[in-house]
Amino acid sequence: MNYNEVLENARKNMAGRCLVCKECNGVACKGVIPGPGGKGSGSSFINNYQRFKELRINMDLVYRRTGIDTNIELFGRTFKYPFFAAPISAVEIHYPGYFSEYEYSDAVVKGCKEAGVLAFTGDGETKACLLSGLDAIKAVGGVGVPTIKPWGVKExxxxxxxxxxxxxxxxxxxxxxxxxxxxxxxxEIGPKPIEDLRELVNSTKLPFIVKGIMTPDSAERALEAGVYGIVVSNHGGRVLDNTPGTAEVLPEIAKRVGGKMKIFVDGGIRTGLDVFKALALGSDAVLIGRPYAIAAYGGGAEGVAMYTERIGTEFAQTMVMTGRQSLTEIDSTALWK
Ligand SMILES: Cc1cc2nc3c(=O)[nH]c(=O)nc-3n(C[C@H](O)[C@H](O)[C@H](O)COP(=O)(O)O)c2cc1C
Structure with missing residues (x-):
């Protein structure tokens, strides 16, 4: 199987909800929910994609090459690349008629593990949304991050x-x-004040990450609650129309809380160059959503592993071309101003 075959299969298997466009930019699927689209006019999804594309990278090839290290240490483990699959669930509703929740979670979690990264898994209205991810994570020895909806604190x-x-x-x-x-x-579902977040953080020894932060102030409140990290995210533009792209808000957030907790970012990141840009803007690591769904629908775990390697190779090549040999060397000076 090559990657073009993966894309062709995905086009057949995604029920016409996702058209597997040449550029996964939110234009053709504006407002398509159920399905992969952004909410309303789709502008939040489109902004995510566009703002990453607009950034320019500085080339630098006058340096002594000693070796490119793409590895990242997180959660006491080493991963091959600083990007992971974002949580995607309720696939039986969004792309009906092909995968069960269990088959989908299994493909993504396994494929990521095989490729040396990990998958976040999702949650939703039906029990299978969360349970499918938990089962898949158990099967690979725990290498995954279940992402729970903001139900009441007890739940x-x-x-x-x-x-x-x-x-x-x-x-x-x-x-x-x-x-x-x-x-x-x-x-019961909804926002959480600092006290509730703190209660959740203190209820477990595991690192606790809050996903869906778009301002420095809310990042600071999450920090005050003691979270391990945040995901700068507008949920792929699916929860509020007319938000900025995540690449626009990330630098200010990183300025405020960077180095004090881990910063992940997602939304419109499509290539290894985009992953590089996200790190240069101040994130520690990146999540990628829809392209992983496409890889899974087109090629199962193999497609997921193949996609990871493609993006990883592009990322490593970008490091070579910019004279950055480890992740810590990727900073804002790598971007053209
Ligand atoms: C069909 C679909 C289902 C999703 N389900 C979840 C979910 O269960 N939990 C969650 O935190 N985010 C969910 N997301 C959002 C993604 O985790 C992620 O934030 C977003 O897709 C990132 O943008 P990208 O797809 O442009 O990379 C979902 C996104 C899509 C498209």
């Missing part, structure tokens, strides 16, 4: 316990999920 704590039981290396919560159009639920 989140129960789910944290379930994540601990499968040996997950960390836990996340997508605090922005209350804005999801498909999550019309009677259950």
């Amino acid at each position: 989140v704590k129960e789910k944290i316990k379930m994540a601990e039981d499968v040996g997950a290396v960390a836990i996340a919560m997508d605090i922005d999920a209350a804005g999801l159009p498909i999550l019309a639920t009677e259950r």
